Each structure stands twice: as structure tokens, then as C-alpha cells.
Amino acid sequence: MDFAFITEHEMVQKTVRDFAEKEIRPVIGEYDREHKYPHFLLPKMAELGVMGICIPVRYGGAGMDYISLGIVSEALEWADASVRETIAVHLALNAMTVFQWGTEEQKQRLLAPLATGAKVGCFGLTESGAGSDVAALKATARKDGDDYILDGEKMWITLADVADYLLVFAKTDPAKKHRGITAFMLERGMAGLSTGAIEDKMGVWASNTGWIAMNAVRVPARNRIGEEGEGFKVAMSALDNARYTVAAGASGGIRAVMEASLRYSQERETFGKKIAEHQLVQQMLAKMALNYDIATLLWQRVGWLKNQGVRNTRETSQAKWFATEAAWEAASDAVQIHGAYGFSAEYGVERYLRNAKGAAIYEGTTQIHQLLQATYALGWRRDKPLRCELPAYDPEYWQE
Template identity: 55%
Template structure:
């Protein structure tokens, strides 16, 4: 067991932290208040190599390991969740989905632009009547010669109004239930595609979330990802990577709560002493410290399994469940420690609380993950090897050694 971060991990942490602290933190309160998504941050993340950091060199990525993705997610969410959401969706859900399931032609066509941020990726699974219950999807895809014709509506899609390349899940055979769902790579420019933004969100207000409609949207048959009927498995394997980044981000949010609370508890005085000298305040901070350390161990272990090219659905689900519930609790306690000041946006902790709630709902709600972990424990759920696995690290194609 080696707990030491590599040179690459240190470098990624430094780059992500400097970007988030220097370029985003000074404006985040204003952007959050206005519900403004600043497109320039995406471009900067592309320039800094953050949008392709764990894609193989061969496809224009940074060739780094999956723990680097966790480190970047942690550092970005330490400043604001909306930054980490970009990594979750663009890398975790979309790019790694294409890397795992794409043909060589699809990977060569899409990954180089995704790796640099020239194209932005998104993931369209949820619909107005289908969230946790994926089999309830209503979107359909009908083969017509060399194309599929897609119809349906996707909602609560991160980056819906920003992205260019969408993984979309639709039924090619409704009667076959889960086994009748297929996955497609859909480009914004395909005829019949339109998107819109959702306003009035509780959190992630500096990020973009929206809906898109597919109305007789014609998708070349060559954009089917995997085989017909493999869509459910593809969606779940993408979630293994998305959830990993959500768990890492939640760890960064707890870290931000600790830093804000230690600062405030040292300055604010009641009954003649700094509030940090009261044991009940110390307890809330101690819980945050316990959880940030536990989350890192869970997240990095899931990343270690990814590096080895091993199935990690259970470990990633456990990390995401634990980290997101812990970060919600940490943020609620961070507001508590700040008293009335914590209840206004004069301090960042109220934003942390609003942002932390979303992660308990998306990419597998708390309840769905809890059920999964219970089922694993009882032997009611087992993971079989997938037809295509996420490449382990070091990536073979580019000859890079870890």
C-alpha cells in the first residue's frame, strides 16, 4: 500500500487549485447569485489540460491515471461544485464512456476534441418520467436505413445548453426492458436536436443544467455506441466514472467546510473565548476531519481499482454514497458554526450547503446507492465482467509507464 501522491498527482492538485482559487473564487459569489455560467472557465480548463487529463495520449489526452481525475475533482469542488460538475459530465460520463465502449473510429473522431475542450461532452439519461428507474425511459430510436431516428425528451442534463456531444439513451426495443436500451453519440448540430436551460435551481447555480428534445433527430448508424441493447450496461458503467468524480468532489467540499470553519471559529468569540474553544464546535469540526479522511480512502481505493482495469461498481457506489451524505452533513454544520452569518451569502458555507444537496440526488440517489450496498452485502447483487472494460493505467497504446 502506498499513500504517497505521485509527482503527477501533486502537479494536478497545484494546477487545479491555482485555477480555482485565482480565477474562479473571486467571482463565484456573484456568478452563483446571478445563476451565470461562465463559458471562459471551460475554455481555461481545456487550456490547462484538465478536460482530458486521464484520456490516453493517443487521443490527445494527458495520459494521467484515474486518481488524477479524483484529485482535480476534489480541488475544483473545494472552490465551487459547478467546476467539478464539468469534469464529472465531460470526462466521467461522456469521454470515458466513449473510451470504454467506442469503436476505434468513434474514439478517433470524438476523443481528441473532447480531450482539449474543443467539444464539450454531456450525458442524457434522465427524462421527465424516468430518473432512478431507468427502464421507465420513453425515448425511442428507430433504425431507418443508414440512420436511427430518435424521439424523446431528456431533462436535468448538466451542460445541456453548453455541450456539443451527448451520450443519449433510448429504446430500440421497448419489450426487452433494460436489454432494449441503446446508446448513441448525438451532436448538437444533428437535425431535430434542441436544448434549453433550467432556471431557479437550489444549487450549482454557477453551472448549466437544462433539457434537450429529440424530434425526429437523425443520427448516423455509425454513432450507435456499443451494440443495440447494450445501452443500460453502458449507462451504468459511465455512472461508475461519474460517481467517482462526484465522490471526490464531495471530499473537496468537506475540505472547504473545514477551512472555512477553522478560520471562523478562531475569529468569532462568544462568552469571552473564540468559539473554537467550545467542545460542541470542536465536535462538528472533528466530524468533518474524520469524514474527509475516510472519503479520500474510499475514493482513492476506487481509483486504484480503475487504474488496475478492475470492475469497481461496488467501491465507487460506496464512496459516492458515503462522501455525498458526509459532505451534506459537513455543509449543514458549517452553516451552524457560522451562526446567522452562515445563513447569508456573505460567507461561502450557505452555497456549500445548497450545492452539496444535489449530489445526494444525482448519479444514483442516496437511497439507490444504499440499496445497492445492502444487496452486495446480502449476495443479492454481483458484478460480472463487461464486454468492454475501461482501460487500466498505464494505458497500453502510448507506451507510457506508471
């Protein structure tokens, strides 16, 4: 067993951590306060290869492995969860889904511009009446010649206003419930398609979160991702990829608030000593350090499984559940350690607390992951092979 990163991972980590420190950290607080999406980061992330980090070079990606995707997510969320969300949604939920389920023609036409960052993707599964209960979604897709006509709405969609390609899920056969769901790639500009932003969120203020409205949107059959009725499986496999980025990202959030807390606790004095010398403060610092390591080990195990081409739904769910709750606790303790200054925006730790709550809700709430883990532990759940599994990482193929 070898826990060390290989040289390529070290390079990716150094490059993206430098980028996060120099390009994101200095400005993200302002974007957050002003509830503005940092559009200027997209071409910069594209230039770094981050927008398609784990997609093969032949499809416009950087040709790196799945562990690199985790490294990128960790480094970006150290700066802000909103920026990591861009990777989770654009790459893990949208581009990787085309890579996993798309035809060769779709990979050339849709994946390549996504992987280079020329186009941005989003993922529309949730509706106002259907979140955890995906099968309750009401959007419909009706076949009309070589096209489908889509009607319905999507809610809480990250990058809804930013994306060029919108991967949405609609029922082609409502009577079949989750077996009647199909995935479609909508393109900005299609008649009947509109999007808007949701304001007044608790966190991720620098992210674009919005809605999608589909009013008789005509989508050619060549934009159907997977077969009719396969949409639920497509969505769940996409979540296996995105939950991984959320888990790794949450580790980066823990690292950020831990660093701030270590610094502050060795500066601030009460009762004649540094607050770091008070054992109750040390307890909070120790918990952050422990949880950072556990969260890191959990996401890295998932990255390793993905590289081997081994199904990882259980391990990904564990990593996501643990890391997002640990990030929430760490951010809350960081605010506590900073006292009143933690409660103000001055030290930035309150931003991590606000952002951390979102991650315990999206990509499966904590309760949904607890239920899932119980069914695995009880032996009631077994993952069946998918028609299209995420391919194992093969450096020769990826970099050719």
C-alpha cells in the first residue's frame, strides 16, 4: 500500500493550490459579498486544464487521472466552495456523464468543447417538488419525429445562468416512475428554454444557483444521453462522480479553516496566554486535524477505486457524508475560536460555515447518505453493473 502522490499529482496539486492562493483567495471575498459569479476564472481554469482535468486528451481534456480531479477539488474549495462547485457541476456532473454514457459522436460534439472549457455545463435534476425523491420529478419529454419536446422546470441548479450545455432529466414514460426518466443535453439558445438566478441564499454567494424553465423545448434525439428510460442510472452515476468532488472539496474547506484557526489561536491572548494554550481550544484544533486526515483518506480511496474502474457508490457516499459534516463542524469551531471576529466577515471563516451547510444538502442530503450506508451495512443493497461504467484510468489511452 502506497499513500504517496506520484510526481504528476504533486504537480497538479502545486499548480492548482498556487492558482487558488494567487488568483482566487485575494478576490473571492468580494465576489461573495456582492453575490457575483466570478466569470473571469473560467478561461483561467480552462487554460490550466482544470475544466477537463480527468478527460482524455483525445476529447479535449488534460488526460490526468481521477485522483487529480480530487486534488483540484480540494485545492479550489480551500479558496471557496463556489469555485469548486463549478468543477463538480461542469465537469463531474455534465462532462464526465457524456464521457461515461455518450456515443462517440456525442463525445466529439459535446464533450470536447466542455473539456477544453469552450463550453460550460450544468446538471438539472432537482425540481421544486423533487429533490431527494428523484422519481417524483415532473418534467416530461414527448417524442415527436426525430425530436423530443421537453416541458417542465428545474430548481436549485448550479450554473443555470452560466451554462451553455444543460443536462436535464425528464420523464419519457411517467407511469414507469424512475425507470421512465431520460437524460437530454439542452443547448443555450433552444427556443422555449430560459434560466434565472435564485437570490437570497444562505451560502455559496459567489456561485450561480438558479432555475431552468422548459416550455416546449425541441431537442433532437442526437442530444439524448443514454437510452430512453436510463436517465435515473445516468443521474446516479453522475452523482457518484460529483459527490467525490464534493468530498474532496470539503477536505479543502477543513484545511482552510484549520489553517486560519491555528494562526489565530497562536496570536490571540486571553488570561495571559495564547488561546492555543487553552485545552478546550486545542480540542477543537485536534478535531479539525483528525477530520481533515479522515476526509482526505476517504476521498483518496474513492479516487483510487475510480482509477481501477471499480464501482464506488458506497465509498463515495461515505466520503461525501463524512467530509461535508466534518467541514460544517470545523467551520463552526473556527468561528468559535475566532470569537466575535469569527462572527464578522473580517477573517472569512464565517463564509466557510455558510458554504458548508449547502454541501450537506446537495448531492444527497446527510440523511439520504445515512440511509444508503445503512442499506449497505445491512446487506440489503448490492450495486448492479451498469451498461456504461466509468472507464478505468489508462494513462496511454488518456494521454494519446
